[in-house]
Amino acid sequence: MIGGALGAIATLVAIANPLGALPVYLALRSPKDARAHRSDAWRSAMAVGITLALCAVIGTRILDAFGVSVAGLRAAGGLIVTAMAFSMVQGERPGAQFSSGDQQVAASREQAEFGIYVPLSIPLIAGPGAITTTITLAAGPEAGLGSTLIAVLAVSILVFITLFFARAWHRILGDFGLRLATRILGLLVMAVGVQMVVSGVKQLWVG
Helix, strand or coil: CHHHHHHHHHHHHHHHCHHHHHHHHHHHCCCCCHHHHHHHHHHHHHHHHHHHHHHHHHHHHHHHHCCCCHHHHHHHHHHHHHHHHHHHHCCCCCCCCCCHHHHHHHCCHHHHHHHHHHHHHHHHHCCHHHHHHHHHHHHCCCCHHHHHHHHHHHHHHHHHHHHHCHHHHHHHHHHHHHHHHHHHHHHHHHHHHHHHHHHHHHHHHHC
16 A cells, blocks of 8 residues: 555656646746745645546546546556656756747736636646546556545645745756756656556557
């Protein structure tokens, strides 16, 4: 149980990569007081946690409704995760398409409030890679539902900490540090993605 939970936490944290969403959050928010940061961090953590928890609990039922096997999802999800990891290794940050024009629009309070949910929480943090990984972890024997929900809780806590101290992290790491962290995580995520593809294909072949 402990080993499965730790493995699920490491995998899901690397793929969700809350640190990688920092540039988008900093673009959404002009300087605010601690109360605003706490509110943003809380709402984003809740959005990510609820989304991934729902995927863990009802994900397999949705797959059954569409006639998709867990092995098929694992293989397809592995391709998505690997492609995402390749972009991370290249130094591309999530939300790089968030143009200066978008940033100006997001400067309004209403846009910033909505931006905390979309695109920040979904799909930058709880994106296709994280959702696919959550479903496969919950359905697989290595982790199971309990360990996966613990991992989702850990990701939510990390999202809260990351956004609450967003400007402190940015001052400490800077743009170079964030890019370096993204590249390192990209290598780990790529390994996870390749392993998902191999495992999914193997299960499909045997099945």
